[in-house]
Amino acid sequence: MNSSPHTAQQRAYLEEIKHLENWCQENNLLLNVSKTKELIVDCSKKQERHYQPVRISGTTVERVDSFRYLGVHISQDLSWSRHTSSLAKKARQRLYHLRRLRDFRLPSKVLRNFYTCTIESILTGNITVWFGNSTKQDRQALQRVVRSAEHITHSELPDLQTTYYKRCQTKARKIVKDPTHPNNRLFSLLRSGRCFRSLKAKTERLKRSFFPQAIRALNQGN
Numbered sequence: 001m002n003s004s005p006h007t008a009q010q011r012a013y014l015e016e017i018k019h020l021e022n023w024c025q026e027n028n029l030l031l032n033v034s035k036t037k038e039l040i041v042d043c044s045k046k047q048e049r050h051y052q053p054v055r056i057s058g059t060t061v062e063r064v065d066s067f068r069y070l071g072v073h074i075s076q077d078l079s080w081s082r083h084t085s086s087l088a089k090k091a092r093q094r095l096y097h098l099r100r101l102r103d104f105r106l107p108s109k110v111l112r113n114f115y116t117c118t119i120e121s122i123l124t125g126n127i128t129v130w131f132g133n134s135t136k137q138d139r140q141a142l143q144r145v146v147r148s149a150e151h152i153t154h155s156e157l158p159d160l161q162t163t164y165y166k167r168c169q170t171k172a173r174k175i176v177k178d179p180t181h182p183n184n185r186l187f188s189l190l191r192s193g194r195c196f197r198s199l200k201a202k203t204e205r206l207k208r209s210f211f212p213q214a215i216r217a218l219n220q221g222n
Helices: 003-025 081-103 110-124 127-133 136-153 160-177 208-219
Strands: 038-039 061-063 066-068 072-075
Touching: 003 160, 038 066, 038 160, 072 081, 081 136, 110 136, 127 208, 136 160, 160 208
Parallel strands: 038 061
Antiparallel strands: 066 072
């Protein structure tokens, strides 16, 4: 009886984990199972699938619905509401310090520098990863923090959409200039030599992800 593609993929996944476990043992490395988490991302619209639990050294690995990796909250449904809520909360806490500096009558330039270093850096951390697929409500929540900072500093500050496109352009240019980058081949020029070929995307999630958005940003900047 032939196994389904899902079963075959799951078997291959478990085998890879077993290979990793064996490799660690052969190289005198110990996997800390208590700090290991399993996050399953399944975008299939079919009925809910069953996944076998992962075991390492006889211990079951905890399965979670979200995980914080390099400062980014990744959810199993690839939504970014949890991440943006965390950013908004942390950034609003920093607004208190910005208000205190304003009360001490510091120059606007100092206030803007403080905003850039301590608040904008939070709002825009890894922005090329998550901003494109964030919801309108999530973006508005973050933008409200920017508007509050504008009111405190009495100056106009960069909006997040503009910052996102600039970051996409900067990152994309670095990839284009680096022929050794694994995704360099995704940036191919049209015959005109002025614009890059758009990537085909069948889903809205892919269309709003980094590479299609980066190519669009590059073409708009040309």
